[in-house]
Amino acid sequence: MVELLSLVLAVLLGFGWATAAVPHAIRPYQTSTAPVIDYNVSPIPISSHKDYAQVYQGRSVKRAKLIVEDGEVTIAGVTTPAALVNGTMPGPTLRFTAGDVVIVNVTNLMQNRNTTMHWHGVSQRQTPRADGTLMSQWPIAPGKWFEYEMHLTTEDIGTRFYHSHVGSQANTVGGAFIVDEPAGNPYNWDEERILDVLDWWHKPDEEMTKGLLAENFKWIGSPNMTLVNGKGLTADLKGEPYYVDVDYEKKYFVRWIGGQGLQYYSIGFLNHTPSMIEVDATWIKEYKGDSVIELGPGNRIGQLLRTKSEDQVKKDGLSGCYGIRLESGWRKPPTNGWAVLRYPGGCPGGFTPPNANNSISLLREEQFGWITSELQPLRDYRVLRDDEVSHTYIVDAHQVKLPTMTPNATGKFRWKGAEDYTYVESFPKIPYMIQLYGGLRDRPSYERAMHPPAGIQKGYDSVSQTFVARSSSVIDVVILNNSSFVSNNTEVHVWHFHSSKFQHVASGEGDYSAEALRKAREEKGWKTPLPSDMITVWPGTGAGFYNKTIPQGTSGSWSLFRYEVRADQSGIWPLHCHMVPHLVMGMATIIAIDPERITPTLTFYDDPNYLLFGRNVKAPYTRMVERANARGKGEYEGRGKDAQDDGRQINGQGEEEPH
Numbered sequence: 001m002v003e004l005l006s007l008v009l010a011v012l013l014g015f016g017w018a019t020a021a022v023p024h025a026i027r028p029y030q031t032s033t034a035p036v037i038d039y040n041v042s043p044i045p046i047s048s049h050k051d052y053a054q055v056y057q058g059r060s061v062k063r064a065k066l067i068v069e070d071g072e073v074t075i076a077g078v079t080t081p082a083a084l085v086n087g088t089m090p091g092p093t094l095r096f097t098a099g100d101v102v103i104v105n106v107t108n109l110m111q112n113r114n115t116t117m118h119w120h121g122v123s124q125r126q127t128p129r130a131d132g133t134l135m136s137q138w139p140i141a142p143g144k145w146f147e148y149e150m151h152l153t154t155e156d157i158g159t160r161f162y163h164s165h166v167g168s169q170a171n172t173v174g175g176a177f178i179v180d181e182p183a184g185n186p187y188n189w190d191e192e193r194i195l196d197v198l199d200w201w202h203k204p205d206e207e208m209t210k211g212l213l214a215e216n217f218k219w220i221g222s223p224n225m226t227l228v229n230g231k232g233l234t235a236d237l238k239g240e241p242y243y244v245d246v247d248y249e250k251k252y253f254v255r256w257i258g259g260q261g262l263q264y265y266s267i268g269f270l271n272h273t274p275s276m277i278e279v280d281a282t283w284i285k286e287y288k289g290d291s292v293i294e295l296g297p298g299n300r301i302g303q304l305l306r307t308k309s310e311d312q313v314k315k316d317g318l319s320g321c322y323g324i325r326l327e328s329g330w331r332k333p334p335t336n337g338w339a340v341l342r343y344p345g346g347c348p349g350g351f352t353p354p355n356a357n358n359s360i361s362l363l364r365e366e367q368f369g370w371i372t373s374e375l376q377p378l379r380d381y382r383v384l385r386d387d388e389v390s391h392t393y394i395v396d397a398h399q400v401k402l403p404t405m406t407p408n409a410t411g412k413f414r415w416k417g418a419e420d421y422t423y424v425e426s427f428p429k430i431p432y433m434i435q436l437y438g439g440l441r442d443r444p445s446y447e448r449a450m451h452p453p454a455g456i457q458k459g460y461d462s463v464s465q466t467f468v469a470r471s472s473s474v475i476d477v478v479i480l481n482n483s484s485f486v487s488n489n490t491e492v493h494v495w496h497f498h499s500s501k502f503q504h505v506a507s508g509e510g511d512y513s514a515e516a517l518r519k520a521r522e523e524k525g526w527k528t529p530l531p532s533d534m535i536t537v538w539p540g541t542g543a544g545f546y547n548k549t550i551p552q553g554t555s556g557s558w559s560l561f562r563y564e565v566r567a568d569q570s571g572i573w574p575l576h577c578h579m580v581p582h583l584v585m586g587m588a589t590i591i592a593i594d595p596e597r598i599t600p601t602l603t604f605y606d607d608p609n610y611l612l613f614g615r616n617v618k619a620p621y622t623r624m625v626e627r628a629n630a631r632g633k634g635e636y637e638g639r640g641k642d643a644q645d646d647g648r649q650i651n652g653q654g655e656e657e658p659h
């Protein structure tokens, strides 16, 4: 009853997402990837609570705090307002170890904007409320905070990042999120370098979002600059590049993070040939076939870079100063950028690019599929078989022009995320997860999805506008890169699926069919489907890049991923293009997993403020510690009055079978 009341309040308070002002301070930004967070490692005070203690048993609990605030960024003499994390861009690096329980307090000190924080690639098993989207929580109102609790396991090892999932805030609000092996890395290196790529526009993100959604559509244009760790050179070579300082004859693990909002980059170290060992947080067998990587928005790639000897550096005659080149592909006009590899005492007079004309390409041309089909995971894993697949979901993504009410308007260019629906941030009005806890009628429904009205594919619930899947099954998801209804072209899109990794089965040019899949696997590699949270659909025939067109309703290309649906993954998981303007323009859909398993009752340790807009929300762990402290002892044994909580169902972990 309390929950129901809360939900009614949530609806009232949440309507329109009104915001309250907080004291306003504009901070200039700093660039930093140093871990500026002091972790507060807590002891475990709970030993035997049936539901929760087992989750925390034997784990260390680490807390961090991120503050999102209004700031301003000055690069190459141009100052632009920007939301910042802890006053830096990129935000501070968060670093944990598999096995940790992690609680990150995200505090919104922006004056009049809501926010959330998404932990890109973290599997969030049993913690669907911590996914940080407007599907999984009410946004964090100005002056309020939300504690994200995550239970990291070995499947979370690798290079990830965090970013806001509201509007275009991700362009500036984000940072590295690294999860280390508990028992040694599979490769050896001497040192690490984290290189976070950003696209930089001389425009505030709010202005870009408004233009994309306006009656008079306004495209954001290619970025003014490419930044690495918050620094870069303009097209006419103003500004200061980021220097990656290295020593002679050492091995570096370079973690590239595709934090950029739009461009699909090729990246090469001039005069060096690094190999590749990690792709989207999956260790791969060392790949030496291409020292130029392709990094789309949301991708992460780890390279092993062996630096030169002092002798060799002298012989090269480049003053120990080597360019790291970034060139965008598949889109005109391109955005090209530089970072610099600097040996001891190198670059005494600064960095001079080998070619003063920034638009001249120095790297090889982008290619369909890159070398993705050749990559092999390093560790054994179970390849999901064809005969296990119980259902195939088709995501038909293409550009449309929505009808407009205003005469002379240029129309609303949008992307169809699925079926006839275009994703908008304000739908649903009540976040899906809150709907599930409240048992609302229009919440995602497996039954409805399996009995769709005529013209809607089986598996899609058109009331909640979500695909729905059930646990203990294996599903295929095909993303079609269909011809634009505006230009008859296709372009590149880099899709991200929240929750745990899928397996990238194959990609191909043209229309998707069983025959096309068979051919791709027989002729184009794809022998070892890579576990990943990212999947690219490349522009095939009909790429705008080549100025070719294809008929409406046909595909330039397709990509297929296979996903094992497990009960501990119950939740609401967005599947979307990670190009920020495309997401804003609706290129997204939802896969709801076992919505029936999300309990309509919060447990004692779940903060009821979660159901309300405009509140601070505590993590279950915080509430448990407070409870233990209030009882005046270090341990909570789960006896007596509170024992009644023990049998309750938590996020689908309970005894009850799904109905």
Ligand SMILES: [Cu+2]
Pocket: 492, 493, 494, 577, 578, 579, 582, 587
């Ligand atoms: Cu896209």
